[in-house]
Amino acid sequence: MVRGRVAGLSRVAGMLVWSGAVALSGGAQAQTSVQEQIGRIEIQIAELQAQIDRLKNQSIVEAAPAVPALTKAVVPPAIAELSTGGGAQGTELLKPGQIRVGSSLVSLGGFVDASMVFRLHNLMADVGTPFASLPFQSQGDVGRNTELRGSARASRLSLRIDDGNGPDGARLSAYGEIDFLGEVGDGANMRQVNGYQPRLRQAWMAADSGGDSGFLLLAGQAYSLVTPGRGKGMAGLQEALPPVVDDQAVVGTDFARQWQVRLVKDLGPVSLGVSIENPQTLWGNAIMPNGFTRFVATSVPHSSLGTTPISLDEVPDVAFKLTLDKSFGQFELFGLSRVFRLDDGPNGGTVSTTSLAGGVNARVPVSTNLDLSGSFSYGTGLGRYGAAQLPDATSDSAGKPVAIKALHAQAGLVYHPSSRWSAYLFGGVEMANEAGTDNVGGQIFGYGNPVRMNDGCTGSVTALERGLAFCNGDTQRVLEIAAGGWWTLHQGLQGRLQIGSQVGYVRRTLFADLNGLAPSADNWLLFTSLRYTPF
Numbered sequence: 001m002v003r004g005r006v007a008g009l010s011r012v013a014g015m016l017v018w019s020g021a022v023a024l025s026g027g028a029q030a031q032t033s034v035q036e037q038i039g040r041i042e043i044q045i046a047e048l049q050a051q052i053d054r055l056k057n058q059s060i061v062e063a064a065p066a067v068p069a070l071t072k073a074v075v076p077p078a079i080a081e082l083s084t085g086g087g088a089q090g091t092e093l094l095k096p097g098q099i100r101v102g103s104s105l106v107s108l109g110g111f112v113d114a115s116m117v118f119r120l121h122n123l124m125a126d127v128g129t130p131f132a133s134l135p136f137q138s139q140g141d142v143g144r145n146t147e148l149r150g151s152a153r154a155s156r157l158s159l160r161i162d163d164g165n166g167p168d169g170a171r172l173s174a175y176g177e178i179d180f181l182g183e184v185g186d187g188a189n190m191r192q193v194n195g196y197q198p199r200l201r202q203a204w205m206a207a208d209s210g211g212d213s214g215f216l217l218l219a220g221q222a223y224s225l226v227t228p229g230r231g232k233g234m235a236g237l238q239e240a241l242p243p244v245v246d247d248q249a250v251v252g253t254d255f256a257r258q259w260q261v262r263l264v265k266d267l268g269p270v271s272l273g274v275s276i277e278n279p280q281t282l283w284g285n286a287i288m289p290n291g292f293t294r295f296v297a298t299s300v301p302h303s304s305l306g307t308t309p310i311s312l313d314e315v316p317d318v319a320f321k322l323t324l325d326k327s328f329g330q331f332e333l334f335g336l337s338r339v340f341r342l343d344d345g346p347n348g349g350t351v352s353t354t355s356l357a358g359g360v361n362a363r364v365p366v367s368t369n370l371d372l373s374g375s376f377s378y379g380t381g382l383g384r385y386g387a388a389q390l391p392d393a394t395s396d397s398a399g400k401p402v403a404i405k406a407l408h409a410q411a412g413l414v415y416h417p418s419s420r421w422s423a424y425l426f427g428g429v430e431m432a433n434e435a436g437t438d439n440v441g442g443q444i445f446g447y448g449n450p451v452r453m454n455d456g457c458t459g460s461v462t463a464l465e466r467g468l469a470f471c472n473g474d475t476q477r478v479l480e481i482a483a484g485g486w487w488t489l490h491q492g493l494q495g496r497l498q499i500g501s502q503v504g505y506v507r508r509t510l511f512a513d514l515n516g517l518a519p520s521a522d523n524w525l526l527f528t529s530l531r532y533t534p535f
Contacts, residue, residue: 096493097535103165109158110177111533115151115245120524122147126181127154127527128247131388131430131478134508134521136457136471143521153180153196154247154529169210175222175236177202181247183306201257206236214266224256225275225319226334226385228361228375232325234264234273240330240363240373242412242426244482245502245527251480252410252428253387254359254377273321281311281340282384284391284447284474288399289440292345314352315339329364338381340393340401353393355381355403369418374411382406388430388478394447396436404447405433423485431477434511448474448511457510457519473510476518480506484527495534502527 092100097108115127121135122145135143158177166172182188182199189195204220216235223239230240242250249255262275321334341352357379364372380403383392393403410428436446444451457471484502491497504525512518 095535096495104161104163107160107162108535109160110156110535111531113152113154113156113529113531115154115527115529117147117149117151118526119147121145121521123523125149126151126247127245128181129504129506129525131248131251131480131506132390132475132508134478134506134523136519136521138457138471155180156201157198158202166207166210171208171210172206173208173236174205175202183308202236204236208235216262216264216266218262218264219260221257221259222262224258224260224277224385225262225273225321226336226359226377227255228253228363228373229323229332230330230363232269232323233266233271234262234321234323240361242373242410242482243414243422243424243486244426244484244504245500245529246482246504246525249387250410250412250426250428250482251386251388251430251478251506252375252408254375254382254385254408255387256385269325271321271323271325273323275319275321276316277319279311279313279315279317279338280384281313282389282392283311284383284394284404285445285449286342286393286395286401287443287445288345288395289397289445290443292399312341312343312350313339314341314350329362332361334359334361334377336379336381336385338392338403340381340403342395342399342401344399351400353401353403355379355392357382357406359408369416371414371416372412373414375409377408378406380405382408383432386430387428390430390432390475390478391447394436395445397438397440397443397445400436402436402446404435407431419488419491421485421487423483425481425483427479427481429477429479432475448476450512450514452511452513454510454513454517454519455515457521473513473519475508476511477509478506480504482525495532498529498531498533500527500529500531 094100094105095107099106117127119125119129121137122142123130123133123135124142124147126149137143156177156179158175160176161174163172178198179201180196180198182197187193187195188197200221202220202222204218204222206216206218209215216233218236222236225234228240229238231238239255241255242253244250256277258280259278260275262273264271264273318337319334320336321332323333324331335356335358338355339352340355341350343349344351357377359375359377359379361375362373366372381392383390383404383406386406386408390406391404393401396402408428408430410426412424412426414422414424416422432447434446434448437449438445439449439451452473454471454473457473482502482504484500486498486500489497489499502525504527505522506525507520507522509520510518
């Protein structure tokens with residue numbers, strides 16, 4: 001049909017040209033009349049030619065085969081960005097792994113990871129290092145032998161849903177993420193099937209008010225508000241953790257993934273946030289004095305919370321944060337308030353104490369390809385928010401809870417000269433102070449008590465042979481230095497294939513005992529990771 005119309009217009013244009021030529025050859029009209037006719041004919045010919053060109057283009061489009069959906073096989077990465085304009089959904093450009101379901105955009109994510117870890121002293125651990133559990137050589141085969149382990153358990157799957165058509169212009173989103181580094185069950189072992197179950201990492205929903213109000217509400221399991229962030233605001237997926245292979249990050253890093261309800265107000269380059277978060281207490285030597293009795297079940301009942309002890313909590317942890325995002329860097333100031341509670345016996349009810357800590361995080365671009373980051377936090381109750389997992393609180397000789405004062409610090413450099421590779425260097429330390437120390441009726445109370453014995457931590461006689469009391473000092477300090485990098489082996493429409501490598505040195509030091517002996521245990525760590533990210 002279109003081709004017939006093009007042919008008809010061509011014939012009309014030919015007739016106009018022919019009639020114009022006849023008019024010019026007649027010579028009966030005046031010269032001015034001939035010129036006017038020629039001008040009108042030229043205008044008509046130009047209009048017809050434009051119509052012919054449009055119809056030809058239309059015929060080409062109609063004759064072309066149907067264009068497939070824009071996927072990673074046909075959309076170059078440079079242009080495969082989600083169009084936020086108001087065009088029709090059929091013309092929307094999607095990234096690989098994205099699909100449109102109604103008004104919602106569904107984005108698949110995650111990676112497949114094949115890691116290997118070598119430790120100079122056996123920790124019996126996977127790709128996450130338990131820094132505060134570094135063994136001494138006297139602690140049997142755990143401390144004397146090397147450790148080699150391969151693991152795919154850091155592999156990750158994620159799903160994000162975004163909908164920009166919420167009420168009054170609000171943007172709604174939800175995010176879920178799992179890996180396979182959960183606690184070992186009866187069916188999860190390395191003997192044959194390696195059947196490790198999925199572990200919930202994140203599962204949250206968020207609503208961004210949009211417009212000028214600048215409010216964000218997030219609820220669910222996400223990274224704690226004390227976790228260092230990047231970019232503007234405090235939305236989900238803005239964490240700035242060290243880019244290391246070790247799943248436990250680097251000593252000195254403050255982070256947690258837990259249930260929370262977060263409210264954020266965006267004020268341009270400044271953002272204010274507050275979050276109430278799930279409380280848990282990591283106790284250190286919390287015991288009751290002789291003569292006190294606690295209500296403790298003789299057998300553990302069935303619980304969906306697992307077998308790890310759950311603390312007796314009454315109020316949530318509360319975190320506050322103020323962020324500043326400028327071209328010369330991102331800066332954060334945070335505070336953390338917590339409450340620790342113990343059972344005070346059958347006639348005493350419960351007894352509580354509070355803690356308060358604060359810190360700063362900063363990320364500064366030193367140059368176009370070099371970033372400097374640092375963090376510092378100090379106060380009571382910081383323990384479980386640190387990568388080394390030192391305790392939050394202990395109990396004194398009266399059975400009362402006492403918050404442990406701590407210091408966490410870290411500094412790092414990330415060098416990224418191109419999109420193909422990057423290198424990093426990080427150093428961090430976590431320190432705890434003595435708290436609640438006393439000795440009454442043959443009982444040792446508090447954390448960091450100097451009457452604990454450390455003389456069995458070193459030497460040829462093992463602590464197991466002499467009794468664990470010969471190496472039972474509390475951890476005072478953990479420090480780490482880690483260096484490594486990531487190299488992109490392939491980047492294309494099929495995804496990204498990377499290899500990562502990390503070497504680290506960790507040292508754990510105990511509080512000094514009665515003889516002034518403060519032994520240290522160290523360990524060298526070597527990680528490699530082959531990682532494929534399809535989306």
